[in-house]
Amino acid sequence: MKFIHTADWHLGKLVHGIYMTEDQRFILNQFVSLVEEEKPDAVVIAGDLYDRSVPPTEAVELLDEVLFKINVELNIPVVAISGNHDSAERLSFGSSWYRNSQFYLAGKLSKELLPVSIKGVNFYLVPYAEPGIVRQLFDDDTIHTHQDAMKTIIDQIEKNINSHEPNVFVGHAFVLGGATSDSERTLSVGGSGCVSVDLFEPFSYTALGHLHSPDAIKHQSVKYSGSLMKYSFSEAKQKKSVSIIEIDEKGQFDIRYRSLSPRNDMRELEGTLEQLLDPGVYQHEKVDDYLKVTLLDEGALLDPIGKLRQVYPNVLHLERKIHLTDQKKKHQLEIIKEHKKSELELFEKFYKDITTLEFTEDKRKVISEVIGKVLKEEVAK
Amino acid sequence: MKFIHTADWHLGKLVHGIYMTEDQRFILNQFVSLVEEEKPDAVVIAGDLYDRSVPPTEAVELLDEVLFKINVELNIPVVAISGNHDSAERLSFGSSWYRNSQFYLAGKLSKELLPVSIKGVNFYLVPYAEPGIVRQLFDDDTIHTHQDAMKTIIDQIEKNINSHEPNVFVGHAFVLGGATSDSERTLSVGGSGCVSVDLFEPFSYTALGHLHSPDAIKHQSVKYSGSLMKYSFSEAKQKKSVSIIEIDEKGQFDIRYRSLSPRNDMRELEGTLEQLLDPGVYQHEKVDDYLKVTLLDEGALLDPIGKLRQVYPNVLHLERKIHLTDQKKKHQLEIIKEHKKSELELFEKFYKDITTLEFTEDKRKVISEVIGKVLKEEVAK
Structure with a gap:
């Protein structure tokens, strides 16, 4: 039996003020082609179909389609x-109507937790639920954390599970732990929102959503598929894919990953304005990508975002790089006391504090002239 | 062939700040029983299922149920x-999934306008659409008013209609005209939002939603079902019902109305506070009803809403009746000039201006004492 595991579509998402709907349509068309090619026995979507509880109507139409x-x-x-x-x-x-055509959509957590069976594989659908909801549903006052809630849910599932059959858990949670990470440490770092990976031991495969990268966890059978697309610059270096799982009647499975190519990638660029605007540099790049640009120039720049966008229309974020060493931060505090120094001395100190460059004689001459001119105008008033 | 015509459920509506969801659940349970009893071949809901584009989740769950x-x-x-x-x-x-089980839901207007056929009756589903949407859909710049838009839609339907079969138009519009009303007059009063009744001539029956009373139009075959419940005090005197239509293969039909009983009625009460709080008066009334109360008392009342709600918990609106004749309004303007009169004279004028009662010697004595006391305290300060 073969199924595709995906999650975190986040339809209707805004990234830096831009609606991603057309990019999402592009990637979903690719996903549909991939499904057509793979002909799986099921497609599993582990939560966050939309980006918010009331998505824009375009997102509603796209999901329906x-x-x-x-x-x-x-x-x-x-x-x-x-x-x-x-x-x-x-x-x-x-959702009651969808079941007719084998579209099983669990919006709200139900207490029964009976599996949906597709070609001999039992899928346990566990939508995201706050601990308070689970506490109320199971009428159990001892449920306080996500860990408590998930344990209650899985205990309930275990009452009726047939462990001789392949069982797949479909959930949306912040799961920590696994073979290569130090679970003690991560659990204490992660806080109360997380769930430990060993809870999912009863399942042949656990199809998770919530974290956007398949690398978010390293575990033999508990997996994140990751999102279809990058949704922030912190994901710029991630590769996005869907997981193809082929599982046998004993619950043994093989997993493959198929990557997707976005309409516009999300990337980070670094350089001086001059470098980035050099046709020799950008001619081989996809200039339409969504970019976070870090400029390495020192000194003032006239309308850098305007100039960049003439070449890279989708610059979403612009930064300038300033290195501050700890030593310099300390100096910054001292500057407050420097009331009796000349304007030029103050500027020199300021320049050294916020750059790593030398305040050369040339620079001193330029700024000295500027200061002189400004002071003369002040006196003339 | 028998169908039930209803409309304007307005799930999720707030009336005077109170969510009607429980009242709507009550009336819809009654409606479901009625459907169970009548066993129609179809239930037609002519728009405004929800009260707003993003209804509260309780309303979403109720409609689904x-x-x-x-x-x-x-x-x-x-x-x-x-x-x-x-x-x-x-x-x-x-909606594409619902069709499998003969649930035909037209959210967006489509250009094809092909009918849904149920037991030999053709239903033309025409969701509400602004003229701008219809103009765009049919690429016709001459469409400006609702009348233009509806005419275009019906012309389109007529291209393929089989007039030898029973044809039912299902629409949501402000339709004016009809046998007993002066259509010229009402059309000019109604403004640009309305559509004239004769457009619907090609149909055996026109099932409308929008206006909340079946009496909103008097026409042989163009009908409003009205809403299931009263949604404002302007509807307090309306009777609410659903329409049961039995239509033959020639499009001839019989119509019956079945009324529904709300959990709490919406009524208007009038009287003095004393009368309304008299057990002899209210003991035979349904005190839980949603009420608009008009108090006929003259003079100040201490916390009338609090007192009323001890008997009638659902007073939604409280008014006091004050008769102002034109003559008195004129006098009110004159009072501004009355600076030199005594406090007692000013009060007497004020009293006569805002009531229809005589300012008797008894009243003069009471107010004179009050004024005297207040003035004495002023001097003492």
């Missing part, structure tokens, strides 16, 4: 849950 | 369109 193609036109079962970004209630609307 | 009971549990086809209060795009989500 994509799911219809996969589920009705390609006739492939779909298993989906809501994530913390979705509204459980709004996403649930109509 | 009710439609599931009717369509899936009772296995009765449902024909529904969006109204001006609904979001066409949000309501559309999932």
Whole structure:
């Protein structure tokens, strides 16, 4: 039995004020082609279909369109849950009808937790739920953390699980631990929102959503698929993919990753303005990408964002790099006391504090002239 | 062929700051029982399922529940369109799946306008659309008013209509005209938002939503079902019902009305505070009803709303009745000039201006004492 594991579509997301809907449509068309090619027995979407509880109407239309193609036109079962970004209630609307065509959508957590069976594989659908919701649902006052809540849910599942069959957990949570990371340490760093990986031991495969990279956890059977696209510059270096799982009747599985190519990538660029505007530098680059630019120039620049956008239309963020050593930070505090120094001396100190460069004789001459001119005008008033 | 015509459910509505969801659940349970009893071949809902484009989640859950009971549990086809209060795009989500179980939901207007056929009757689903949307859809710059838009839509329908079969138009619009009303007059009063009734001539029956009373139009075949419940005190005297239509293969039909009983009625009460708080008066009344109370008392009352709510918990609006004749309004202006009169004379004038009662010697004595006391305290300060 073969299924595709994906998550964190975040339809309707704004990135630095730009709606990603057209980029999402592009990547989802690619995803649909991939599904058509792979012909899986199911597509699993582990939460955060939308980016917010009331998504823009374009996102609603896009999700409807994509799911219809996969589920009705390609006739492939779909298993989906809501994530913390979705509204459980709004996403649930109509889900009773969808089951007719094997589109299993769990918006709200239910107490029964019975699996959906597709070609001999049992899928346990566990939508994201705050501990308070789980406490109320199971009428258990001892549930306070996400760890407590998930344990209760999995205990409930274990009451009826058939461990001789392949069982897949579909969830949306912040899971920590695993073979290569020090779980004690990460658990204490991660805080109360996280769940430890060993809870998922009863399952042959755990299909997670929430963290946007498959590298977020290293574990034999508990996996994040990652998002379809990069959604922040902190993800700029991640590779995005979907996971293809082939699982046998004993729950043994193989996993493959297929990457997707975004319409515009999300990248970081660094250099001086002159370098970045040099055709020799950018002619081989995809200038349409969403960029975070870090300028290395020193001194004032006239309208750098305007100039950059003539070459790179989608600069989303511009920074300038200033190195501050600890030693310099200390000096900055001292500057407050420097009331009796001349303007030139003050400037020299300021220049040394915020740059790593030398205050050369040339520079001193330029600034000295400027100061002289300004002071003369002051006196003339 | 028998169908039920209803409209304007307005789920999620707030009336005077109170969510009507529980009242709506009550009336919809009654509606479901009625459907169960009547066993129609279809239920038609002519728009405004929700009260707003993003309804509260309770309303979303209620609609899901009710439609599931009717369509899936009772296995009765449902024909529904969006109204001006609904979001066409949000309501559309999932509609492709619903068709499998004969739940035909038209959220967005489509250019094709092909009918849905149920037991030999053709239903033309025309969701509410602004003229601008219709102008764009049909690429016709001459469309400016609702009348233009509806004419274009109906012309389009007429291209393929089979007039030998029963044809039902399902729409959400402000339709004016009809046998007993002076259409010229009402059209000019109604403004540009309205559509004239004769456009619907090609249809055996026109099932409308938008106006909340079946009496909003008097026409042989163009009908409003009215809302299920009263949604403002201006509807306090309306009777609410759903329409049961039995239509034959020639398009001839019989119509019956079945009324619904709300959990709490919406009524207007008038009287003095003393009368309204008299157990002899209210003991035979449903004191839980949503009330607009008009108090006829003269003079000051201490916390009338608090006292009323001890008997009538759901007083939503309180008014006091003051009769001002034109003559008195004129006098009110004159009072501004009355600077030199005594306090007692000023009060007497004020009293006569805002009441229809005589300023008797008894009243003069009381107010004179009050004024004397106040003035004495002023001097003492």
